[in-house]
Amino acid sequence: MAKLSRDDVLKLARLARLRLSDDEVSKLQDELSEILGYVEMLQKVDTDGLEPTSQVTGLTNVTRPDEVRDYGYKPDDLFKNLPAKDGRCIKTKRILG
């Protein structure tokens, strides 16, 4: 496949919420192109009549009763890793201009 352009890389970075340096962009142009070139071999494989697999042990629609269970998690313990909080709320930057 053709080498990814600088714009291709920047578009992906934007979709993935990554801000890349110029160095990272040019490096990733090469590396991603090489890796995507390698996986290109799958395009030639005959998969007619086969369905994709995402679950390998045959489980489907595993459900449980919709009820509260005590797994021993303490809410305060879940809050201790918050970068910023206000009481029991997660504090983030402004989302509306």
Place this chain on the structure above:
Amino acid sequence: MDQSIADIARDVSAGKLKAADLVEESLRRIEEAAGYKAIIAATAERARERARFIDEQVRAGKKPGRLAGVPFIAKDNFLVFGADTTAASNILKGFEAPYQSTAIKKLEAEGAICVAKANLDAFAHGSSTENSDFFTTLNPRDKTRVPGGSSGGSAAAVVLGLAPFALGTDTGGSIRLPASFTGSVGLKPTYGLVSRSGVVAMASSTDCIGPLTRTVEDAALVLDVMAGRDDLDSTTIERDTDSYTDLDGGLGGKVVGIIKEYMDEGLDASVKTEVEKAIKQLEAAGAVIKEVSLPSLPLALAVYYIICPAEVSSNLSRYDGQRFGYSDRDAKDLDDSYELSRSKGFGAEAKRRIMIGTHVLSSGYYDAYYKKAQTVRTKLIREFEKAFQSVDFLVGPTAPNVAFKIGQNTADPLQMYLIDIMTVAANLAGVPSISVPCGEVDGLPVGLQLMAPQRADRALLSAASAYEELNV
């Protein structure tokens, strides 16, 4: 501490050994072996507390469990109390586990004691521990070489004797490869046999949890304690009703398929010689040897390096700097905060995988990459099913070469990915696989890989144990 796990637990339960002494010995060895950089942090305080509790139980005439007082080391992507859970990444530095992973809870319930957290490639992305955001672990067999990855810290810890066993995770070979490179035993069970709850997610459709040990018997015992359905992981499967420690049968009459594709080109000639010697031993022990071909195996790595980064990019989207992990203080608005936190928090390999994953899942490319890879995966699974109609086990090398030099593959990410070429297929098919030591090349260990059908973990352990006994 150098006996079998069952023997240690028996002696602790009988009051002949003290859990407190075992923990101190383990912590002392960790300190002594600090130069190998296998460990990110010890969980000393909590381990000592747990040891006192176990010893107290024994004094009170209670039974502390099948792993009574046995120290172990967890890869640092398991949520464990007593130290941070970092996944060897800068973005999770300082993260305190709010709860413990199911695997750890089950081990503790049988009296085992976590003494430390082991190094890994950050987020388990890698084959050498060189992708750790903190430091590279040195191979105990040769300090100038990598221990393999991503569970390289765990493997090195076991070989250095820091604890009788360590936990690893295996998404594309991350338990078996370091086992092969360090001369330890590494087990990747059937997909879903051990709960993933409380383990930092990498690629959810192939992530497996398993032990790194000195012997197959030890691996079987640790698996037996961890296996089974868990409400907190809906992909878990029922365990065998029999114990996974009932290792019987030996190799007599078993049909062993030698994987043609793994013995062909790309395999180091000296490694091939060692693996061929092992095959001769299996034959001498009564196994029926036949060559088996799975024609899609040479495609497995390409399938894996689409599916894995796709799932990685999805699983790592939760690291947004808002709820936990590194959050950039200079951000002006929310979007800025996402981008700065992720860009400064993730290392180069995490970024690379996020970018590949984003590409193969993006509109216009999804069918050509992701869906195609999942369909070739089906083809591969069918070939495994067909092979297992005529053989009990599949056998081949774990890796195409012995442990490589530190820095040898860091400049070329694809070269590094290719080291997983013989391990990823078991993950894609969900079948159990184990690496056991089989000879050496210039003093460096070689691993023999055995695979069995899904849910045949006990049969796999039995065969691996029978092979191991041939070399005692």
